[in-house]
Amino acid sequence: MMMRTLLLLPLLFCLHLSAWAHKASDSYLVVQATGTTVTVQWDIAVRDIDFALGLDQDGSGDITWGELRTRQADMAAWALSRLELTRGGGVCPLQVQQLQVDEHTDGAFAVLQIAGTCPGAAGPLGLQYRLLFDLDGLHRGLLRATVDGGTHTAVLSPTSGALQFGADGISRLAQFKQYLFEGVWHIWIGFDHILFLLALLLPAVLARTSPQGQWRGAERFGLAWKEVLWVVTSFTVAHSITLSLAALGLVSLPSRLVESAIALSVVLAAANNVWPVVEGRRWVVAFCFGLIHGFGFASVLAELGLPTDALALSLLGFNLGVETGQLAIVAVFLPVAFALRHTAFYRKGVFVGGSLLTMLVAALWLVERVFDLKLFTGAGG
């Protein structure tokens, strides 16, 4: 009795500092579930593994990569017995594929790269976590789970029990927003789509008196605006059609063919500015090639993974996002182009020069994509 109380004394009235210093134990869990496939990246502190399993074989106080690596099987068995994922009515058996290391704010971590297959592709992902809770009551699992494109985060504690993550877990609005954002983002980083659109828009502020006459600036903003509206709308309608068909799995084309056709569309659209073949009805060109671009967007969407239960909403969000991104480009391009339309700089430099440059870049993409080469980087799509 005496001993015990004396032991306590130095701690008394020191609530403050002892309340926070170093860091309590955390593991970092990144779970991705798409259909029946799950992957997990699990970062567990080397100190914690040592506490649970004893890693320091030579008693040196240092944990080497060799000491960690040779215990991979033990670590995998220990960790996987404390994590359970379920989907589609049963447990998803997990396997550690690879062991790596990483650093977090409080030291070295073992990184377990885990993969598994669930019995079913639909429904929420169930998760039960109990790493270290038997040894460390302050341990927490910091989870980021992406289930069919919807992302959730949670702090896993001894009292959090079994959790469920599905499309129900996040609001439809949040999901819609996420896909809207992805759509905007994709048009911004998709240089081939932007170049195609610009190639079609460059002549919108110009007009010719006769079929073989000189280009000159359009008379009224209204005319230029109408032309742009037609082009952008028909492009959107066209790519929405094929994007939806592809996303719903009704039509599927080989990606190399699609990517090559997109590059070709940019070449042709730019060439048409320098050596006009189609005039006046550029919206028809936008529509026809828009069908091809739609397949390109579909491959992005496939990578993101579409939630099965909110398919239409996500698709709509993505399409509207693409449209918003396009309108942002138009909103910047049109006033500038209209202001400059009477200048030689625009007609020769931007219109002819820009079209030639676009043609050259797109031609290189075309060669790359047709022959599967890597000539230069930066090709979008």
Added chain:
Amino acid sequence: MLATRLGAALVLGACTMAAHAAPRTPVQDSEVIERLQLRPGDATARELSALRAAVASQPNNPEPAVALAQRYFALAAERGDPRYVGYADALVNRFATQMNAPLLMVRGMVRQYRHGFAEALADFEAALKLDADLAGAHAWRAAIYLVQANYGAAAQECTALQRLQRPVLHGGCAGLTQAYTGQLGAAYKTLQLALASAQDEDQRLWLHTRLGEVAGWQGQTNLAEQHYRQALALGVDDGYLLAAWTDFLLDAGRPEQVIQQLAQWESNDGLLLRLAEAETLLKLPAAAAHTQTLADRFAAAKLRGDTTHQAEKARFYLRLRKDAKEALRLANENYAVQKEPRDARIVLESALADRNPAAAAAVLEWLRTSGFEGTVLRALAQQLQPQQTSTAGGGK
């Protein structure tokens, strides 16, 4: 100068990268991945392994579990490492259905550590029901009441310690209660009496630390330094002592000594804060890297929903990030939970820097009702008064 800045930026970059590096596969088996805090041969490690062996041999006996849990808890305070608190918690949880007084004591300690003050008080209460002579439970309750500025309740616990004839615990308890309620002179004498009956190094270290603080509050810097030096001379690692001593040095305008003292304590975040403050005052390149490390650790704590370090975070924003508004918000958030002089001080300093005296109302009220005599706090409150009147006079 430019080279120094560049160096700092590079160090900073390297630290940030280390914190967010991508997983990698080492090439050499001999590469050291992690250095354990306890070397297998050292005395603490041997002590822990003996205690663990005792637990393993009698898994259903709470006695060795309590002994190990208490050792873990003491280690957490020595080294400032919360993992040991988690270990103690897990050990106690094994007996959740058959709690006895010592187990309740440990659980209460763990709960107060997480700032679950109400739950902790309930555990100490339950422990005292099982064992009315449990001095430790009274002492812990007093500690919580002092943090909550409930001085009447704290005084009752001190009386209980006196009745149980625990002069050192009673002296510590009564001395601090006096200190917080406007009797610094009496507090100093009470703590000195307790020191006279102290029986071991741990007690002496603790009492010298608290005497140093009381003398510091009184503005007796030489006396304060003597006590801190006597505590340090005992040669025992103690995070609380180092924090109090380096705060004293910072107040005295001696940041060089803070850097010497804390060079090996970067892993303790409370002490890293003091180190970074000293480096910032001296405009050393290491300040940027240490400030970034602290920011990373605060972010990591936030991820796990940990809000037990708002006082340090407020100080970080005020003194390192120069963001008075955020500092004031955090300081008040902390003050809602903890109301000791240092909690009050960061509220006053932040309110002063943010020119927002109204936000310090709760602390000014505490200063008035408790009668706390700390010279620095009194001066800060004085500085806030003209701001208060000018704001009021401004017809805002």
